[in-house]
Amino acid sequence: MTDKTYPVIEVFGPTIQGEGAMAGRPTHFIRMGGCDYRCHWCDTDIAVLPEKVREEQTRLTAVEIVNQIQDLPKGPKWVTISGGNPALHQLDLLVIDLHRNQFKVAVETQGSMWKPWLNLVDQLTISPKPPSSKMNTAKNLQLFEGFMGLMMTQYPMGARVCLKIPVFDEVDYEHAIGIHQQWSQIPFYFSVVTKMGGLYGDFSGGEIDTRDTLLDRYKWLAERVAGDARAGDTVAIPQLHALIWGHGRGF
Amino acid sequence: MTDKTYPVIEVFGPTIQGEGAMAGRPTHFIRMGGCDYRCHWCDTDIAVLPEKVREEQTRLTAVEIVNQIQDLPKGPKWVTISGGNPALHQLDLLVIDLHRNQFKVAVETQGSMWKPWLNLVDQLTISPKPPSSKMNTAKNLQLFEGFMGLMMTQYPMGARVCLKIPVFDEVDYEHAIGIHQQWSQIPFYFSVVTKMGGLYGDFSGGEIDTRDTLLDRYKWLAERVAGDARAGDTVAIPQLHALIWGHGRGF
Numbered sequence: 001m002t003d004k005t006y007p008v009i010e011v012f013g014p015t016i017q018g019e020g021a022m023a024g025r026p027t028h029f030i031r032m033g034g035c036d037y038r039c040h041w042c043d044t045d046i047a048v049l050p051e052k053v054r055e056e057q058t059r060l061t062a063v064e065i066v067n068q069i070q071d072l073p074k075g076p077k078w079v080t081i082s083g084g085n086p087a088l089h090q091l092d093l094l095v096i097d098l099h100r101n102q103f104k105v106a107v108e109t110q111g112s113m114w115k116p117w118l119n120l121v122d123q124l125t126i127s128p129k130p131p132s133s134k135m136n137t138a139k140n141l142q143l144f145e146g147f148m149g150l151m152m153t154q155y156p157m158g159a160r161v162c163l164k165i166p167v168f169d170e171v172d173y174e175h176a177i178g179i180h181q182q183w184s185q186i187p188f189y190f191s192v193v194t195k196m197g198g199l200y201g202d203f204s205g206g207e208i209d210t211r212d213t214l215l216d217r218y219k220w221l222a223e224r225v226a227g228d229a230r231a232g233d234t235v236a237i238p239q240l241h242a243l244i245w246g247h248g249r250g251f
Numbered sequence: 252m253t254d255k256t257y258p259v260i261e262v263f264g265p266t267i268q269g270e271g272a273m274a275g276r277p278t279h280f281i282r283m284g285g286c287d288y289r290c291h292w293c294d295t296d297i298a299v300l301p302e303k304v305r306e307e308q309t310r311l312t313a314v315e316i317v318n319q320i321q322d323l324p325k326g327p328k329w330v331t332i333s334g335g336n337p338a339l340h341q342l343d344l345l346v347i348d349l350h351r352n353q354f355k356v357a358v359e360t361q362g363s364m365w366k367p368w369l370n371l372v373d374q375l376t377i378s379p380k381p382p383s384s385k386m387n388t389a390k391n392l393q394l395f396e397g398f399m400g401l402m403m404t405q406y407p408m409g410a411r412v413c414l415k416i417p418v419f420d421e422v423d424y425e426h427a428i429g430i431h432q433q434w435s436q437i438p439f440y441f442s443v444v445t446k447m448g449g450l451y452g453d454f455s456g457g458e459i460d461t462r463d464t465l466l467d468r469y470k471w472l473a474e475r476v477a478g479d480a481r482a483g484d485t486v487a488i489p490q491l492h493a494l495i496w497g498h499g500r501g502f
Contacts, residue, residue: 243466
């Protein structure tokens with residue numbers, strides 16, 4: 001059982017979480033390979049496109065992953081498991097091993113597929129994808145409703161869960177508000193989409209965001225949220241990691 | 252009793268809170284005049300220097316302040332009372348009136364002077380000033396210890412309180428870590444000092460921060476915090492309002 005291996009793309013840290021409820025908090029990261037989505041502006045195709053995942057992955061057991069975390073410089077109390085979509089995998093052993101090593105565990109997933117092991121984690125960020133992802137939004141909303149229904153009825157996680165929706169434009173914003181209104185009891189974070197070419201290259205028209213274009217988009221979002229009574233008690237935070245380091249591997 | 256007036260410098264919103272536990276959250280602001288500190292990099296001398304406070308203030312009753320808040324465009328569920336140091340004043344009537352009008356109330360203070368009305372608020376941010384403020388740090392630490400002693404024993408505020416320390420350099424960072432270690436049970440936020448000339452003009456050597464210099468300082472701080480086991484489960488966030496709008500009145 002413990003020699004089961006997982007497709008790991010990167011293990012890195014210490015760094016900070018750039019978005020959502022954990023924004024600014026020191027953490028290590030485990031990036032799992034494999035994804036059921038193909039978001040147009042995805043910034044980690046190495047964890048998404050099957051040929052790249054095959055090329056980039058290292059198959060590691062839970063114990064080997066935790067050993068790699070322990071070999072990183074000390075600092076963060078948190079380990080964040082992201083992807084790709086980590087909920088594609090059965091990661092209960094990994095979470096238990098991280099807890100055994102005194103780490104708190106955060107997970108980021110798009111909320112397309114519930115797994116009972118998600119109930120073990122200390123912070124679950126559910127990040128449904130907006131229309132600018134150019135995915136089938138209606139179908140993805142159905143998957144999200146299924147995920148939320150299971151979580152709320154069978155695995156109520158209380159304060160350990162939040163919603164985080166990346167927003168590029170007004171269409172995305174209205175989509176996000178709709179989800180917030182439906183799940184208003186759950187802490188809600190707006191994030192800002194970063195243009196960096198995209199998986200399929202044409203989303204950005206070849207443009208790559210700079211600090212200034214990112215902050216201008218955040219300015220629009222912050223003013224939109226602040227002036228909208230429907231946004232109520234939500235939070236709007238830019239991608240702090242993109243502002244600090246730009247986009248690339250290892251952060 | 253209700254015709255008691257307070258020195259108000261600005262009432263503005265909707266905007267977002269730029270720092271600390273409420274970073275990114277929509278809020279209105281009430282800026283009170285008067286301060287017992289003279290921080291070298293203070294960005295609101297209109298609320299601090301007595302001659303400027305006399306010039307800029309409007310004396311308003313609690314009801315008049317709440318009326319001004321109600322006249323602002325709707326949106327935020329929060330009202331943040333800042334200064335200056337709002338703890339110079341007896342603001343229980345104001346907080347009660349804001350609550351009566353369905354607002355949650357946040358307060359920002361340096362923690363030099365406890366007032367029982369602070370126990371009424373929904374989020375209290377205590378922001379002791381670091382050595383780069385060029386204040387008497389040892390004396391201010393004594394005042395802070397007194398404040399914390401009263402709060403922890405007579406008015407335990409639990410999850411409603413956080414510490415937020417602005418950091419300019421390594422000396423400030425070590426000072427902040429010391430305070431975190433002493434009060435490790437309280438949620439702790441690092442912020443980033445913004446250079447904008449300063450009350451007395453020589454802190455910045457005439458330099459005013461740009462988005463790039465601010466983000467470079469934040470990069471240093473984020474990497475310092477992420478790699479420091481003593482920083483444990485803290486948070487480092489830049490001044491989001493300064494990144495969006497620069498420094499000036501009305502935000």
